Amino acid sequence: QVQLQESGPGLVKPSETLSLTCSVSGDSIRSYYWNWIRQTPGKGLEWIGYIHYSGSTNYNPSLRSRVTISMDTSKDQFSLSLKSVTAADTAVYYCARGIRPTPGGYWGQGTLVTVSS
Amino acid sequence: DIQLTQSPSSLSASVGDRVTITCQASQDINKYLNWFQQKPGKAPKLLMYDASNLEIGVPARFSGSGSGTDFTFTISGLQPEDFATYFCQQFDKLPITFGQGTRLDIK
Numbered sequence: 001q002v003q004l005q006e007s008g009p010g011l012v013k014p015s016e017t018l019s020l021t022c023s024v025s026g027d028s029i030r031s032y033y034w035n036w037i038r039q040t041p042g043k044g045l046e047w048i049g050y051i052h053y054s055g056s057t058n059y060n061p062s063l064r065s066r067v068t069i070s071m072d073t074s075k076d077q078f079s080l081s082l083k084s085v086t087a088a089d090t091a092v093y094y095c096a097r098g099i100r101p102t103p104g105g106y107w108g109q110g111t112l113v114t115v116s117s
Numbered sequence: 118d119i120q121l122t123q124s125p126s127s128l129s130a131s132v133g134d135r136v137t138i139t140c141q142a143s144q145d146i147n148k149y150l151n152w153f154q155q156k157p158g159k160a161p162k163l164l165m166y167d168a169s170n171l172e173i174g175v176p177a178r179f180s181g182s183g184s185g186t187d188f189t190f191t192i193s194g195l196q197p198e199d200f201a202t203y204f205c206q207q208f209d210k211l212p213i214t215f216g217q218g219t220r221l222d223i224k
Contacts, residue, residue: 102208
């Protein structure tokens, strides 16, 4: 059974860096595409980017200057780093697996990150 | 970015009803459209991929069609567990984008 679990701080101060990790069990991240998506009541679902098991990445242009997605194959984890956060980055953050370059059938439960001083 | 416009934004229906949601893309996305269901406090769940293919384990009362810019998603014979929010999502061109969602409530 493939499972994904997000982890990281639930509160981040403005101008600091948001860092989240997605731990994958029941599968290896040496295959597929590994996505980050976020959701807010105002903007809905927003795709942040993905990393392919080869290490190549694609990011949403709206966030590209602030985002890095990386992976640690030894731990079957991939991570999101979003720098210089503002209140607008407050959202529920999801990680998701895709067989193709899109989120697919396996998502984490989501984690709420609030940006506030 | 490709804009996806879902219609309606919300609708009310009864158990046993047939409901249809549409998703219109701002440009041709071929067949590269997914449909997701989301319940409060839960992650989106993939129901359909490539516009008309049912994800494994998803009941056959869900169906989808379309290509290009116009897509439809239908639930035939609503069940109590189907009351949720539904999203379309395209992956033909980056960035991947989602529709704004259709909230399906019990009448």
